[in-house]
Amino acid sequence: xxLLIARIVDGFNNGVVYGFLALALVCVYRxxxxxxxxxxxxxxxxxxxxxxxxxxxxxxxxxxxxAVAIGFIAGGVVERVLIRPLGHGADYSILLVTIGLFxxxxxxxxxxxxxxxxxxxxxxxxxxxxxISFFGTRLRYQQLLILAVLLVVMTALYLLxxxxxxxxAMRVTAGNxxxxxxxxxxxxxxxxxxxxxxxxxxxxxxxxxxxxTTLTTGMMFNFLIYAAAAATxxxxxSPGGAVLAGIVLGVLENLIGSYISWVGSxxxxxxxxxxxxxxxxxxxxxxxxxxxxxxx
Amino acid sequence: xxxxxxxxxxxxxxxxxxLHGVDLTVEEGxxxxxxxxxxxxxxxxxxxxSGMIARRGTIELDGRSIIKASADAIVRDGLAQVPQGRGTVVDLTVEExxxxxxxxxxxxxxxxxxxxWYTTYPRLAERRKQKAGLLSGGEQQMLAxxxxxxxxxxxxxxxxxxxxxxxxxxxxxxASLRQINAELGMSILVVEQNAMIALEIAARGYLxxxxxxxxxxxxxxFASDDSIRAAYLGA
Numbered sequence: 405x406x407l408l409i410a411r412i413v414d415g416f417n418n419g420v421v422y423g424f425l426a427l428a429l430v431c432v433y434r435x436x437x438x439x440x441x442x443x444x445x446x447x448x449x450x451x452x453x454x455x456x457x458x459x460x461x462x463x464x465x466x467x468x469x470x471a472v473a474i475g476f477i478a479g480g481v482v483e484r485v486l487i488r489p490l491g492h493g494a495d496y497s498i499l500l501v502t503i504g505l506f507x508x509x510x511x512x513x514x515x516x517x518x519x520x521x522x523x524x525x526x527x528x529x530x531x532x533x534x535x536i537s538f539f540g541t542r543l544r545y546q547q548l549l550i551l552a553v554l555l556v557v558m559t560a561l562y563l564l565x566x567x568x569x570x571x572x573a574m575r576v577t578a579g580n581x582x583x584x585x586x587x588x589x590x591x592x593x594x595x596x597x598x599x600x601x602x603x604x605x606x607x608x609x610x611x612x613x614x615x616x617t618t619l620t621t622g623m624m625f626n627f628l629i630y631a632a633a634a635a636t637x638x639x640x641x642s643p644g645g646a647v648l649a650g651i652v653l654g655v656l657e658n659l660i661g662s663y664i665s666w667v668g669s670x671x672x673x674x675x676x677x678x679x680x681x682x683x684x685x686x687x688x689x690x691x692x693x694x695x696x697x698x699x700x
Numbered sequence: 701x702x703x704x705x706x707x708x709x710x711x712x713x714x715x716x717x718x719l720h721g722v723d724l725t726v727e728e729g730x731x732x733x734x735x736x737x738x739x740x741x742x743x744x745x746x747x748x749x750s751g752m753i754a755r756r757g758t759i760e761l762d763g764r765s766i767i768k769a770s771a772d773a774i775v776r777d778g779l780a781q782v783p784q785g786r787g788t789v790v791d792l793t794v795e796e797x798x799x800x801x802x803x804x805x806x807x808x809x810x811x812x813x814x815x816x817w818y819t820t821y822p823r824l825a826e827r828r829k830q831k832a833g834l835l836s837g838g839e840q841q842m843l844a845x846x847x848x849x850x851x852x853x854x855x856x857x858x859x860x861x862x863x864x865x866x867x868x869x870x871x872x873x874x875a876s877l878r879q880i881n882a883e884l885g886m887s888i889l890v891v892e893q894n895a896m897i898a899l900e901i902a903a904r905g906y907l908x909x910x911x912x913x914x915x916x917x918x919x920x921x922f923a924s925d926d927s928i929r930a931a932y933l934g935a
Binding site: 569572573575576579580582583584585586587588589590591641 | 750772789796848
Protein backbone atom coordinates (compact mmCIF):
# COMPACT_ATOMS: atom_id res chain seq x y z
CA UNK A 405 0.00 0.00 0.00
CA UNK A 406 2.75 2.42 0.96
CA LEU A 407 4.56 1.53 -2.21
CA LEU A 408 1.46 2.25 -4.27
CA ILE A 409 1.10 5.66 -2.66
CA ALA A 410 4.76 6.35 -3.19
CA ARG A 411 4.41 5.50 -6.87
CA ILE A 412 1.34 7.66 -7.25
CA VAL A 413 3.13 10.56 -5.57
CA ASP A 414 6.16 10.09 -7.81
CA GLY A 415 4.00 10.06 -10.89
CA PHE A 416 2.09 13.05 -9.59
CA ASN A 417 5.29 15.03 -9.17
CA ASN A 418 6.33 14.27 -12.75
CA GLY A 419 2.84 15.08 -13.91
CA VAL A 420 2.98 18.48 -12.26
CA VAL A 421 5.98 19.35 -14.41
CA TYR A 422 4.29 18.06 -17.57
CA GLY A 423 1.25 20.13 -16.76
CA PHE A 424 3.31 23.20 -15.97
CA LEU A 425 5.14 23.13 -19.27
CA ALA A 426 1.85 22.35 -21.00
CA LEU A 427 0.55 25.62 -19.57
CA ALA A 428 3.22 27.45 -21.52
CA LEU A 429 2.12 25.70 -24.70
CA VAL A 430 -1.47 26.63 -23.98
CA CYS A 431 -0.40 30.25 -23.47
CA VAL A 432 1.08 30.55 -26.92
CA TYR A 433 -1.80 28.67 -28.46
CA ARG A 434 -4.47 30.73 -26.76
CA UNK A 435 -2.74 33.99 -27.46
CA UNK A 436 -1.71 33.37 -31.05
CA UNK A 437 -2.95 30.04 -32.37
CA UNK A 438 0.64 28.80 -32.76
CA UNK A 439 2.28 25.63 -31.47
CA UNK A 440 5.79 26.31 -30.16
CA UNK A 441 7.99 23.21 -30.26
CA UNK A 442 10.91 25.19 -28.83
CA UNK A 443 8.97 25.84 -25.63
CA UNK A 444 10.97 23.27 -23.67
CA UNK A 445 14.30 24.52 -24.92
CA UNK A 446 13.35 28.09 -24.11
CA UNK A 447 12.60 26.88 -20.58
CA UNK A 448 15.92 25.05 -20.46
CA UNK A 449 17.82 28.12 -21.64
CA UNK A 450 16.03 30.21 -19.02
CA UNK A 451 17.09 27.73 -16.35
CA UNK A 452 20.70 28.28 -17.42
CA UNK A 453 20.14 32.02 -17.23
CA UNK A 454 18.86 31.59 -13.67
CA UNK A 455 22.00 29.58 -13.00
CA UNK A 456 24.17 32.34 -14.45
CA UNK A 457 22.39 35.00 -12.39
CA UNK A 458 22.86 32.91 -9.28
CA UNK A 459 26.54 32.41 -10.14
CA UNK A 460 27.11 36.18 -10.20
CA UNK A 461 25.61 36.52 -6.75
CA UNK A 462 21.83 36.81 -6.96
CA UNK A 463 19.86 34.84 -4.36
CA UNK A 464 18.02 31.82 -5.81
CA UNK A 465 14.54 33.35 -5.82
CA UNK A 466 15.75 36.55 -7.46
CA UNK A 467 17.75 34.55 -10.00
CA UNK A 468 14.61 32.63 -10.99
CA UNK A 469 12.50 35.79 -11.16
CA UNK A 470 15.23 37.45 -13.21
CA ALA A 471 15.19 34.53 -15.64
CA VAL A 472 11.41 34.84 -15.84
CA ALA A 473 11.68 38.54 -16.69
CA ILE A 474 14.39 37.91 -19.27
CA GLY A 475 12.31 35.04 -20.67
CA PHE A 476 9.29 37.32 -20.96
CA ILE A 477 11.23 39.87 -22.98
CA ALA A 478 12.99 37.21 -25.07
CA GLY A 479 9.66 35.53 -25.86
CA GLY A 480 8.30 38.80 -27.21
CA VAL A 481 11.47 39.37 -29.23
CA VAL A 482 11.29 35.86 -30.72
CA GLU A 483 7.76 36.56 -31.91
CA ARG A 484 8.78 39.91 -33.36
CA VAL A 485 11.93 38.71 -35.11
CA LEU A 486 11.24 35.09 -36.08
CA ILE A 487 7.48 34.60 -36.21
CA ARG A 488 5.84 37.85 -37.30
CA PRO A 489 7.80 38.19 -40.57
CA LEU A 490 6.29 34.90 -41.72
CA GLY A 491 2.90 36.57 -41.87
CA HIS A 492 -0.53 35.42 -40.84
CA GLY A 493 -1.68 31.91 -41.55
CA ALA A 494 1.84 30.52 -42.05
CA ASP A 495 1.24 27.74 -39.53
CA TYR A 496 3.60 25.19 -41.02
CA SER A 497 6.41 27.68 -41.52
CA ILE A 498 5.99 28.75 -37.90
CA LEU A 499 6.18 25.14 -36.75
CA LEU A 500 9.42 24.68 -38.69
CA VAL A 501 10.90 27.89 -37.32
CA THR A 502 10.19 26.67 -33.79
CA ILE A 503 12.08 23.45 -34.59
CA GLY A 504 14.99 25.59 -35.79
CA LEU A 505 14.82 27.61 -32.60
CA PHE A 506 14.83 24.36 -30.65
CA UNK A 507 18.12 23.33 -32.27
CA UNK A 508 19.74 26.74 -31.90
CA UNK A 509 18.89 27.04 -28.22
CA UNK A 510 19.95 23.50 -27.47
CA UNK A 511 23.29 23.86 -29.23
CA UNK A 512 23.74 27.42 -27.93
CA UNK A 513 23.31 26.37 -24.32
CA UNK A 514 25.83 23.59 -24.90
CA UNK A 515 28.37 26.05 -26.34
CA UNK A 516 27.94 28.56 -23.51
CA UNK A 517 27.59 26.30 -20.48
CA UNK A 518 29.19 23.07 -21.66
CA UNK A 519 27.81 19.57 -21.76
CA UNK A 520 28.34 18.59 -18.14
CA UNK A 521 25.40 18.70 -15.73
CA UNK A 522 25.40 21.72 -13.45
CA UNK A 523 23.66 22.08 -10.12
CA UNK A 524 21.26 24.84 -9.28
CA UNK A 525 20.09 25.15 -5.67
CA UNK A 526 16.43 24.90 -4.75
CA UNK A 527 14.46 27.91 -3.58
CA UNK A 528 13.29 26.05 -0.47
CA UNK A 529 15.26 23.89 2.01
CA UNK A 530 16.05 20.60 0.32
CA UNK A 531 18.23 18.67 2.66
CA UNK A 532 17.41 14.94 2.85
CA UNK A 533 15.09 15.49 5.81
CA UNK A 534 13.15 18.45 4.37
CA UNK A 535 9.87 16.73 3.66
CA ILE A 536 6.40 16.14 5.02
CA SER A 537 5.39 12.55 5.66
CA PHE A 538 2.28 11.49 3.85
CA PHE A 539 1.06 7.90 4.33
CA GLY A 540 4.61 6.73 4.64
CA THR A 541 5.81 8.58 1.59
CA ARG A 542 7.75 11.81 1.40
CA LEU A 543 6.43 15.05 0.01
CA ARG A 544 9.52 17.12 -0.43
CA TYR A 545 9.29 20.90 0.09
CA GLN A 546 10.74 21.39 -3.36
CA GLN A 547 7.93 19.39 -4.95
CA LEU A 548 5.28 21.11 -2.89
CA LEU A 549 6.68 24.45 -3.99
CA ILE A 550 6.41 23.48 -7.66
CA LEU A 551 2.82 22.34 -7.12
CA ALA A 552 1.87 25.54 -5.31
CA VAL A 553 3.39 27.79 -7.97
CA LEU A 554 1.72 25.71 -10.67
CA LEU A 555 -1.69 26.18 -9.08
CA VAL A 556 -1.17 29.93 -8.78
CA VAL A 557 -0.04 30.28 -12.41
CA MET A 558 -2.87 28.08 -13.66
CA THR A 559 -5.48 30.08 -11.78
CA ALA A 560 -4.00 33.36 -12.93
CA LEU A 561 -4.06 32.24 -16.57
CA TYR A 562 -7.60 30.95 -16.25
CA LEU A 563 -8.75 34.29 -14.85
CA LEU A 564 -6.80 36.19 -17.50
CA UNK A 565 -8.38 34.32 -20.41
CA UNK A 566 -11.84 34.12 -18.97
CA UNK A 567 -12.44 37.47 -17.34
CA UNK A 568 -10.15 40.17 -18.68
CA UNK A 569 -10.36 42.39 -21.72
CA UNK A 570 -6.81 41.44 -22.64
CA UNK A 571 -7.51 37.71 -22.30
CA UNK A 572 -10.58 38.01 -24.48
CA ALA A 573 -8.54 39.89 -27.08
CA MET A 574 -5.97 37.08 -27.00
CA ARG A 575 -8.63 34.47 -27.63
CA VAL A 576 -10.18 36.46 -30.48
CA THR A 577 -6.74 36.97 -32.01
CA ALA A 578 -5.99 33.25 -31.82
CA GLY A 579 -9.42 32.27 -33.13
CA ASN A 580 -9.80 34.78 -35.95
CA UNK A 581 -6.97 37.28 -36.50
CA UNK A 582 -8.81 39.14 -39.25
CA UNK A 583 -11.82 39.72 -37.04
CA UNK A 584 -9.54 40.82 -34.23
CA UNK A 585 -8.13 43.59 -36.42
CA UNK A 586 -11.61 44.65 -37.46
CA UNK A 587 -12.48 45.00 -33.77
CA UNK A 588 -9.57 47.35 -33.25
CA UNK A 589 -7.26 44.86 -31.57
CA UNK A 590 -3.52 45.32 -32.02
CA UNK A 591 -2.95 41.81 -33.28
CA UNK A 592 0.85 42.03 -33.51
CA UNK A 593 1.24 43.23 -29.95
CA UNK A 594 -1.14 40.58 -28.70
CA UNK A 595 0.83 37.85 -30.48
CA UNK A 596 4.05 39.13 -28.92
CA UNK A 597 2.43 39.12 -25.54
CA UNK A 598 1.28 35.51 -25.96
CA UNK A 599 4.84 34.44 -26.72
CA UNK A 600 6.23 36.54 -23.91
CA UNK A 601 3.83 35.09 -21.35
CA UNK A 602 4.53 31.54 -22.47
CA UNK A 603 8.27 32.08 -22.29
CA UNK A 604 7.90 33.51 -18.79
CA UNK A 605 5.88 30.49 -17.66
CA UNK A 606 8.49 28.23 -19.24
CA UNK A 607 11.30 30.07 -17.46
CA UNK A 608 9.50 29.56 -14.18
CA UNK A 609 9.28 25.82 -14.87
CA UNK A 610 12.94 25.66 -15.80
CA UNK A 611 14.13 27.51 -12.72
CA UNK A 612 11.93 25.50 -10.39
CA UNK A 613 12.69 22.02 -11.63
CA UNK A 614 16.40 22.28 -12.36
CA UNK A 615 17.37 21.53 -8.73
CA UNK A 616 15.66 18.13 -8.96
CA THR A 617 16.66 17.22 -12.52
CA THR A 618 20.16 18.72 -12.62
CA LEU A 619 20.81 21.35 -15.20
CA THR A 620 21.63 19.96 -18.64
CA THR A 621 20.84 20.93 -22.19
CA GLY A 622 18.67 17.84 -22.52
CA MET A 623 16.67 18.40 -19.34
CA MET A 624 13.47 19.55 -21.05
CA PHE A 625 13.35 17.23 -23.99
CA ASN A 626 11.28 14.47 -22.39
CA PHE A 627 9.16 16.99 -20.57
CA LEU A 628 8.23 18.72 -23.80
CA ILE A 629 6.97 15.46 -25.30
CA TYR A 630 4.81 14.85 -22.25
CA ALA A 631 3.73 18.48 -22.09
CA ALA A 632 2.65 18.41 -25.71
CA ALA A 633 0.75 15.21 -24.95
CA ALA A 634 -0.81 16.83 -21.89
CA ALA A 635 -1.80 19.96 -23.77
CA THR A 636 -3.32 17.84 -26.51
CA UNK A 637 -5.15 15.66 -24.00
CA UNK A 638 -6.37 18.60 -21.99
CA UNK A 639 -7.44 20.48 -25.05
CA UNK A 640 -5.05 23.14 -26.23
CA UNK A 641 -7.21 26.01 -25.11
CA SER A 642 -7.83 24.99 -21.51
CA PRO A 643 -5.27 25.83 -18.79
CA GLY A 644 -6.97 23.66 -16.15
CA GLY A 645 -7.39 20.83 -18.61
CA ALA A 646 -3.73 20.87 -19.59
CA VAL A 647 -2.59 20.71 -15.96
CA LEU A 648 -5.00 17.95 -15.03
CA ALA A 649 -4.06 15.96 -18.12
CA GLY A 650 -0.38 16.38 -17.27
CA ILE A 651 -0.93 14.99 -13.78
CA VAL A 652 -3.08 12.09 -15.00
CA LEU A 653 -0.45 11.29 -17.58
CA GLY A 654 2.35 11.35 -15.00
CA VAL A 655 0.50 9.09 -12.56
CA LEU A 656 -0.70 6.57 -15.16
CA GLU A 657 2.69 6.40 -16.77
CA ASN A 658 4.40 5.68 -13.47
CA LEU A 659 1.86 3.09 -12.34
CA ILE A 660 1.84 1.21 -15.61
CA GLY A 661 5.63 1.34 -15.77
CA SER A 662 5.88 -0.04 -12.21
CA TYR A 663 3.23 -2.73 -12.24
CA ILE A 664 3.32 -4.11 -15.74
CA SER A 665 6.70 -5.72 -15.84
CA TRP A 666 7.16 -5.90 -19.60
CA VAL A 667 6.55 -2.16 -19.86
CA GLY A 668 9.09 -1.27 -17.18
CA SER A 669 10.92 2.00 -17.51
CA UNK A 670 11.91 1.35 -21.11
CA UNK A 671 8.41 1.59 -22.55
CA UNK A 672 7.08 4.25 -20.16
CA UNK A 673 7.20 6.94 -22.78
CA UNK A 674 5.30 4.79 -25.22
CA UNK A 675 2.58 4.40 -22.59
CA UNK A 676 2.01 8.14 -22.58
CA UNK A 677 1.66 8.15 -26.33
CA UNK A 678 -0.72 5.19 -26.32
CA UNK A 679 -2.91 7.01 -23.79
CA UNK A 680 -2.76 10.10 -25.98
CA UNK A 681 -3.72 8.16 -29.08
CA UNK A 682 -6.54 6.40 -27.28
CA UNK A 683 -8.08 9.62 -26.00
CA UNK A 684 -7.77 11.41 -29.30
CA UNK A 685 -9.52 8.59 -31.11
CA UNK A 686 -12.50 9.01 -28.82
CA UNK A 687 -12.33 12.77 -28.28
CA UNK A 688 -10.41 14.57 -31.04
CA UNK A 689 -10.51 17.88 -29.15
CA UNK A 690 -8.94 16.41 -26.01
CA UNK A 691 -10.67 15.88 -22.71
CA UNK A 692 -11.50 19.51 -21.96
CA UNK A 693 -10.90 21.33 -25.22
CA UNK A 694 -13.65 23.22 -26.94
CA UNK A 695 -14.91 21.64 -30.06
CA UNK A 696 -14.64 23.80 -33.14
CA UNK A 697 -18.26 24.16 -33.98
CA UNK A 698 -19.51 25.77 -37.09
CA UNK A 699 -22.84 25.74 -38.76
CA UNK A 700 -23.09 26.90 -42.28
CA UNK B 701 -18.60 67.99 -44.58
CA UNK B 702 -19.26 64.37 -45.40
CA UNK B 703 -18.72 61.79 -42.68
CA UNK B 704 -16.86 59.57 -45.14
CA UNK B 705 -15.23 60.91 -48.26
CA UNK B 706 -13.37 58.65 -50.66
CA UNK B 707 -11.71 60.16 -53.67
CA UNK B 708 -9.62 58.58 -56.45
CA UNK B 709 -8.97 55.54 -54.27
CA UNK B 710 -7.16 52.59 -55.82
CA UNK B 711 -6.73 49.26 -54.10
CA UNK B 712 -5.93 45.65 -54.80
CA UNK B 713 -4.11 42.57 -53.65
CA UNK B 714 -0.59 42.94 -54.95
CA UNK B 715 -0.92 41.41 -58.39
CA UNK B 716 -2.79 44.48 -59.63
CA UNK B 717 -5.51 46.90 -58.72
CA UNK B 718 -9.07 45.72 -58.32
CA LEU B 719 -10.44 49.21 -57.76
CA HIS B 720 -9.48 51.92 -60.24
CA GLY B 721 -10.25 55.34 -58.83
CA VAL B 722 -13.27 55.14 -56.54
CA ASP B 723 -15.18 58.28 -55.47
CA LEU B 724 -17.84 57.94 -52.79
CA THR B 725 -19.33 59.91 -49.91
CA VAL B 726 -21.49 59.03 -46.95
CA GLU B 727 -23.24 61.86 -45.09
CA GLU B 728 -23.90 61.86 -41.36
CA GLY B 729 -26.96 59.73 -40.59
CA UNK B 730 -27.29 58.38 -44.11
CA UNK B 731 -27.58 54.85 -45.47
CA UNK B 732 -25.65 54.41 -48.71
CA UNK B 733 -25.64 51.23 -50.75
CA UNK B 734 -23.05 50.09 -53.28
CA UNK B 735 -24.46 47.63 -55.77
CA UNK B 736 -22.43 45.35 -57.92
CA UNK B 737 -22.25 41.88 -59.35
CA UNK B 738 -19.95 39.12 -58.16
CA UNK B 739 -16.34 40.15 -58.68
CA UNK B 740 -17.09 43.84 -59.11
CA UNK B 741 -14.83 44.69 -56.18
CA UNK B 742 -17.37 45.25 -53.41
CA UNK B 743 -15.49 43.35 -50.72
CA UNK B 744 -12.22 44.92 -51.89
CA UNK B 745 -13.84 48.33 -51.39
CA UNK B 746 -14.87 47.43 -47.83
CA UNK B 747 -11.47 46.02 -46.93
CA UNK B 748 -9.70 49.03 -48.43
CA UNK B 749 -11.77 51.49 -46.42
CA SER B 750 -11.23 49.59 -43.17
CA GLY B 751 -7.49 49.36 -43.78
CA MET B 752 -7.30 45.60 -44.18
CA ILE B 753 -5.56 45.87 -47.57
CA ALA B 754 -3.17 48.37 -49.15
CA ARG B 755 -4.80 51.38 -50.83
CA ARG B 756 -3.91 54.75 -52.33
CA GLY B 757 -5.83 57.96 -52.85
CA THR B 758 -7.96 59.84 -50.35
CA ILE B 759 -10.11 58.47 -47.55
CA GLU B 760 -11.34 60.91 -44.93
CA LEU B 761 -13.42 60.09 -41.91
CA ASP B 762 -15.02 63.27 -40.62
CA GLY B 763 -12.41 65.34 -42.44
CA ARG B 764 -9.42 63.41 -41.09
CA SER B 765 -7.36 61.33 -43.46
CA ILE B 766 -7.27 57.63 -42.59
CA ILE B 767 -5.41 56.50 -45.69
CA LYS B 768 -2.26 55.79 -43.71
CA ALA B 769 -3.98 54.48 -40.58
CA SER B 770 -3.81 50.81 -39.59
CA ALA B 771 -6.96 48.71 -39.40
CA ASP B 772 -7.08 48.77 -35.61
CA ALA B 773 -6.55 52.54 -35.47
CA ILE B 774 -9.41 53.06 -37.93
CA VAL B 775 -11.74 51.18 -35.60
CA ARG B 776 -10.69 53.47 -32.77
CA ASP B 777 -11.45 56.42 -35.07
CA GLY B 778 -15.06 55.24 -35.21
CA LEU B 779 -15.43 53.00 -38.21
CA ALA B 780 -16.71 49.46 -37.65
CA GLN B 781 -16.99 46.79 -40.30
CA VAL B 782 -19.15 43.69 -40.49
CA PRO B 783 -17.03 41.54 -42.77
CA GLN B 784 -18.36 39.23 -45.42
CA GLY B 785 -18.96 35.81 -43.91
CA ARG B 786 -19.63 37.56 -40.58
CA GLY B 787 -16.28 36.93 -38.92
CA THR B 788 -17.72 35.69 -35.66
CA VAL B 789 -15.27 33.82 -33.46
CA VAL B 790 -16.93 30.43 -33.46
CA ASP B 791 -15.52 28.97 -30.26
CA LEU B 792 -16.34 32.00 -28.16
CA THR B 793 -19.81 32.45 -26.72
CA VAL B 794 -22.26 34.98 -28.11
CA GLU B 795 -21.65 37.26 -25.14
CA GLU B 796 -17.86 36.97 -25.41
CA UNK B 797 -18.12 37.95 -29.07
CA UNK B 798 -20.14 41.01 -28.10
CA UNK B 799 -17.70 41.98 -25.38
CA UNK B 800 -14.87 41.63 -27.87
CA UNK B 801 -16.75 44.16 -29.99
CA UNK B 802 -16.37 46.69 -27.20
CA UNK B 803 -12.59 46.23 -27.14
CA UNK B 804 -11.74 49.76 -28.29
CA UNK B 805 -14.17 51.44 -25.94
CA UNK B 806 -13.08 53.14 -22.83
CA UNK B 807 -15.43 53.92 -20.01
CA UNK B 808 -18.72 52.58 -18.86
CA UNK B 809 -21.98 51.52 -20.41
CA UNK B 810 -20.95 48.06 -21.54
CA UNK B 811 -23.75 46.28 -19.70
CA UNK B 812 -26.31 48.75 -21.05
CA UNK B 813 -25.07 48.23 -24.59
CA UNK B 814 -25.23 44.45 -24.24
CA UNK B 815 -28.85 44.79 -23.12
CA UNK B 816 -29.57 47.13 -25.98
CA TRP B 817 -28.45 44.62 -28.60
CA TYR B 818 -30.10 41.73 -26.81
CA THR B 819 -33.33 43.76 -27.05
CA THR B 820 -32.79 44.50 -30.72
CA TYR B 821 -32.04 40.84 -31.45
CA PRO B 822 -33.82 38.74 -28.79
CA ARG B 823 -32.53 35.53 -30.37
CA LEU B 824 -29.03 36.51 -29.32
CA ALA B 825 -30.21 37.00 -25.73
CA GLU B 826 -31.59 33.46 -25.66
CA ARG B 827 -28.24 32.12 -26.82
CA ARG B 828 -25.88 34.40 -24.96
CA LYS B 829 -24.00 31.51 -23.32
CA GLN B 830 -23.81 29.38 -26.46
CA LYS B 831 -20.80 29.11 -28.72
CA ALA B 832 -21.22 31.46 -31.66
CA GLY B 833 -20.44 28.60 -34.03
CA LEU B 834 -23.72 26.95 -33.08
CA LEU B 835 -25.81 29.87 -34.29
CA SER B 836 -27.65 29.78 -37.59
CA GLY B 837 -26.45 31.96 -40.44
CA GLY B 838 -29.03 34.63 -39.70
CA GLU B 839 -28.20 34.70 -36.00
CA GLN B 840 -24.49 34.96 -36.77
CA GLN B 841 -25.19 37.94 -39.00
CA MET B 842 -27.16 39.58 -36.20
CA LEU B 843 -24.27 38.85 -33.87
CA ALA B 844 -21.79 40.34 -36.32
CA UNK B 845 -23.81 43.55 -36.62
CA UNK B 846 -24.31 43.84 -32.85
CA UNK B 847 -20.64 43.14 -32.27
CA UNK B 848 -19.64 45.91 -34.66
CA UNK B 849 -22.13 48.26 -32.98
CA UNK B 850 -20.65 47.46 -29.55
CA UNK B 851 -17.67 49.65 -30.48
CA UNK B 852 -20.13 52.59 -30.73
CA UNK B 853 -18.94 53.50 -34.20
CA UNK B 854 -19.79 56.64 -36.16
CA UNK B 855 -19.98 54.71 -39.40
CA UNK B 856 -20.99 51.08 -39.89
CA UNK B 857 -19.77 49.13 -42.92
CA UNK B 858 -21.71 46.01 -43.90
CA UNK B 859 -20.30 43.64 -46.46
CA UNK B 860 -23.04 41.67 -48.19
CA UNK B 861 -25.20 41.00 -45.11
CA UNK B 862 -27.70 38.93 -47.11
CA UNK B 863 -25.10 36.33 -48.06
CA UNK B 864 -26.42 32.83 -47.44
CA UNK B 865 -29.65 34.01 -45.80
CA UNK B 866 -33.22 33.18 -46.74
CA UNK B 867 -35.29 36.00 -48.28
CA UNK B 868 -37.31 36.26 -45.08
CA UNK B 869 -34.23 36.59 -42.86
CA UNK B 870 -32.69 39.07 -45.28
CA UNK B 871 -35.83 41.17 -45.04
CA UNK B 872 -35.67 41.04 -41.24
CA UNK B 873 -32.01 41.93 -41.17
CA UNK B 874 -32.35 44.96 -43.42
CA ALA B 875 -35.31 46.10 -41.33
CA SER B 876 -33.04 46.03 -38.29
CA LEU B 877 -30.39 48.06 -40.13
CA ARG B 878 -33.05 50.63 -40.95
CA GLN B 879 -34.05 50.64 -37.29
CA ILE B 880 -30.45 51.18 -36.15
CA ASN B 881 -30.19 54.05 -38.60
CA ALA B 882 -33.46 55.62 -37.48
CA GLU B 883 -33.06 55.21 -33.73
CA LEU B 884 -29.36 55.96 -33.36
CA GLY B 885 -28.86 58.14 -36.42
CA MET B 886 -26.18 55.64 -37.41
CA SER B 887 -24.51 56.21 -40.77
CA ILE B 888 -24.30 52.97 -42.72
CA LEU B 889 -22.44 52.00 -45.87
CA VAL B 890 -23.60 48.65 -47.19
CA VAL B 891 -22.42 46.74 -50.23
CA GLU B 892 -24.94 44.25 -51.50
CA GLN B 893 -25.68 42.03 -54.40
CA ASN B 894 -29.33 41.81 -53.47
CA ALA B 895 -30.09 45.23 -54.94
CA MET B 896 -33.84 45.46 -54.48
CA ILE B 897 -33.85 44.98 -50.75
CA ALA B 898 -30.82 47.19 -50.16
CA LEU B 899 -32.29 50.06 -52.19
CA GLU B 900 -35.41 49.96 -50.03
CA ILE B 901 -33.55 51.21 -46.99
CA ALA B 902 -30.90 53.38 -48.66
CA ALA B 903 -31.01 57.07 -49.44
CA ARG B 904 -28.45 56.92 -52.20
CA GLY B 905 -26.83 54.23 -54.25
CA TYR B 906 -23.70 53.66 -56.29
CA LEU B 907 -23.06 51.09 -58.95
CA UNK B 908 -19.66 49.39 -58.95
CA UNK B 909 -18.75 47.68 -62.21
CA UNK B 910 -15.48 45.73 -62.38
CA UNK B 911 -13.56 48.16 -60.26
CA UNK B 912 -15.08 51.36 -61.61
CA UNK B 913 -17.53 53.31 -59.48
CA UNK B 914 -20.46 55.03 -61.13
CA UNK B 915 -21.94 58.33 -59.96
CA UNK B 916 -24.19 58.52 -56.91
CA UNK B 917 -27.92 58.47 -57.55
CA UNK B 918 -30.96 58.55 -55.29
CA UNK B 919 -31.98 55.02 -54.38
CA UNK B 920 -35.48 55.47 -55.82
CA UNK B 921 -34.05 56.43 -59.20
CA PHE B 922 -31.94 53.28 -59.22
CA ALA B 923 -34.89 51.10 -58.48
CA SER B 924 -36.80 52.45 -61.45
CA ASP B 925 -33.91 52.41 -63.92
CA ASP B 926 -34.66 49.80 -66.55
CA SER B 927 -31.07 48.86 -67.34
CA ILE B 928 -30.29 48.45 -63.64
CA ARG B 929 -33.43 46.43 -63.20
CA ALA B 930 -32.42 44.17 -66.03
CA ALA B 931 -28.87 43.66 -64.82
CA TYR B 932 -29.23 43.58 -61.05
CA LEU B 933 -32.81 43.33 -60.00
CA GLY B 934 -33.70 40.34 -62.11
CA ALA B 935 -36.78 41.94 -63.62
